[in-house]
Amino acid sequence: MQQGAKRMPGTAVTKSVVANDPGGRRREQIFVDIIEKISVTFSSSGYILTSEIDGTIQMKSYLSGNPEIRLALNEDLDIGRGGGVSVYEYRSSPGSGVILDDCNFHESVRLDSSVPPDGEFPVMNYRMTQEFRPPFHVNTLIEEAGRLKAEVIIKIRAEFPSDIIANTITVQMPLPNYTCRASFELEHDAVGQKTDFKESSKMLECSLKKASFESLS
Known part of the structure; x- marks a missing residue:
C-alpha cells in the first residue's frame, strides 16, 4: 500500500x-x-x-x-x-x-x-469516528393523537450533491409491542415509494427505489 x-x-x-x-x-x-x-x-x-x-x-x-x-x-x-x-x-x-x-x-x-x-x-x-457529513439527515416528530393513538412524522433530507442518485433505500422504525395497526400518508408528489407495517416484528418500513437531493429534501 x-x-x-x-x-x-x-x-x-x-x-x-x-x-x-x-x-x-x-x-x-x-x-x-x-x-x-x-x-x-x-x-x-x-x-x-x-x-x-x-x-x-x-x-x-x-x-x-x-x-x-x-x-x-x-x-x-x-x-x-x-x-x-x-x-x-x-x-x-x-x-x-x-x-x-x-x-x-x-x-x-x-x-x-x-x-x-x-x-x-x-x-x-x-x-x-471523525466527524463527517452523513449522506442523509433524519428528523422525526411524534405527537399523541388520542389515548391509544400517536402520529409520527419522518422527514429525510439528502445531504449529497444533486448529481448523485441513491438506489434502494429502506427506512425502518420500531414500534411498541402493543401496536396492532398502522396507516401511512405520503406526500402528494411521492414517486416510487412503498410503505408497510410488519406486524410480526412491529416495524414500520418505507422503501424508495431511488432518491436524489431534490426528491428527499
Whole structure:
C-alpha cells in the first residue's frame, strides 16, 4: 500500500481493470469495491450525537501469474490518532482531512505493494469516528393523537450533491409491542415509494427505489 497523489473517480470502483495478453485471447480482470456501514445517532432536534463508519476495501482478482500490484490511498489520509492507537500510525501530511481510528490489512498486503490471491478477499478493514457529513439527515416528530393513538412524522433530507442518485433505500422504525395497526400518508408528489407495517416484528418500513437531493429534501 502506498500514498498516491492521483485519485480515481467514484465510478472506478464499479469497473474492472482489464488487460489483454499480446495475443488478445485472455482478459485479466481485477475488481475493487469500497463498502461502508455508516452508523449515526440523531437527537430529537436533528443534531448528530454519535457517528461512525466501518469500511472494507474488497477486491476480486482474476489475474494469472500472481502479479504484484499497488493500491494507492488518498494523499489526505491519516491512520491512527496518536498515542499508540494504531500499529500503523501512517501520516500523509500535517493537518490531513481524513483520520482513520484503526485499520487492518489482508495478510498478502505489504505497505509498498501486494500479491493478491485468487478470488475475492478484503484488502483493508477500517474504522472512523471523525466527524463527517452523513449522506442523509433524519428528523422525526411524534405527537399523541388520542389515548391509544400517536402520529409520527419522518422527514429525510439528502445531504449529497444533486448529481448523485441513491438506489434502494429502506427506512425502518420500531414500534411498541402493543401496536396492532398502522396507516401511512405520503406526500402528494411521492414517486416510487412503498410503505408497510410488519406486524410480526412491529416495524414500520418505507422503501424508495431511488432518491436524489431534490426528491428527499
